[in-house]
């Protein structure tokens with residue numbers, strides 16, 4: 250009988266990639282990815298806690314596994330990632346969900362096999378009536394954690410895209426954000442390790458590499474060998490082969506002219522940037538501890554667009570930060586009209602325990618909801634207008650997947666990051682095509698392959 254594992258992933262790309270590492274570890278132990286309709290022997294929840302909604306979704310699903318454990322007491326349940334890393338939360342999970350066997354933080358996921366081994370050994374001991382019940386791990390990120398685990402295998406699941414971590418953690422402490430508390434201080438991987446991994450991915454046929462970090466622009470700050478993000482991009486660009494490079498996330502305070510120059514000069518690094526603005530109000534940006542203002546943000550946009558006129562710029566915007574007045578919100582609306590982002594991820598501010606903003610007086614939820622409604626409406630109009638401008642043109646698209654809703658169609662993205670659905674079959678995945686855009690619908694484009 251094969252032993253199956255199932256990983257439930259919540260949150261950002263960093264978590265998606267960490268789940269690929271969890272899968273690599275589990276497969277290394279002999280577990281197999283659980284087919285649809287089968288029961289898993291190991292269930293892992295790779296959690297997120299950036300907003301209340303993410304946390305509640307994970308907790309709801311962890312609660313459901315109680316029935317699974319009743320059906321099969323041998324199942325092993327592990328809760329890992331950001332959520333247990335918060336103060337008091339791993340203890341709370343243990344108390345509220347006593348059937349959870351393993352709780353691990355963000356930087357010790359590689360100990361999952363060892364922890365599974367201990368759970369199994371303790372069950373065996375219990376069966377033999379000895380008194381060695383293992384209560385499971387409770388290993389949160391140590392304060393002074395200084396090492397990067399380079400040994401964990403990765404089971405990549407998103408061909409032709411490959412995620413590559415370049416920096417872990419965050420030093421910024423934006424006043425609303427829990428990430429620096431749960432992911433610790435910045436730790437850059439060595440340039441050699443990153444270049445090796447990118448080369449390996451390219452050799453293995455991956456066509457798009459996405460460099461990951463909470464703040465990729467801080468890459469190298471902690472290495473004290475003169476390495477920085479611009480230099481890393483320069484070296485990656487020299488790797489031979491036809492492939493694309495994207496990266497996320499960039500912090501506007503750290504985006505340098507040198508990085509913009511590398512992007513513009515390279516034909517591998519896509520003209521595409523995710524640059525979270527959060528708010529268009531100088532006062533709110535100050536209260537958020539973002540350390541840039543509107544003027545700086547707008548000058549970055551200008552710097553990017555004069556180097557790369559076709560660049561696709563996306564952003565994150567938060568409404569309802571405690572000190573945001575209607576006037577501040579209108580500043581956000583104003584900057585959205587000025588910048589004209591190709592797309593924006595919009596969020597309602599959600600207080601996170603232990604962060605400075607959670608201690609401030611909060612805005613009523615109804616006000617936040619009304620504001621996000623106005624924001625989404627404006628951004629949808631802009632997204633649609635920018636999509637319409639693609640029609641009639643021919644763009645290079647990397648075929649990335651079968652189109653979820655359209656039979657006989659595949660989808661991929663332009664260099665600028667627009668999603669395009671076009672006629673093709675699964676054997677096209679991983680190939681580049683010139684696609685003529687014939688129609689647009691909000692953020693998506695539709696088209697046909699051009700005959701070569």
Ligand code: 5AD
Nearest residue numbers: 425426525565567596597598599601
């Ligand atoms: N509430 C709502 N959104 C948040 N984000 C980060 N922290 C919070 C919070 N407490 C958003 C930011 C960030 C994105 C990943 O999540 O916009 O850029």
Ligand code: SF4
Nearest residue numbers: 419421422423426428
């Ligand atoms: Fe959070 Fe700010 Fe760090 Fe991004 S830069 S992870 S928003 S603290």
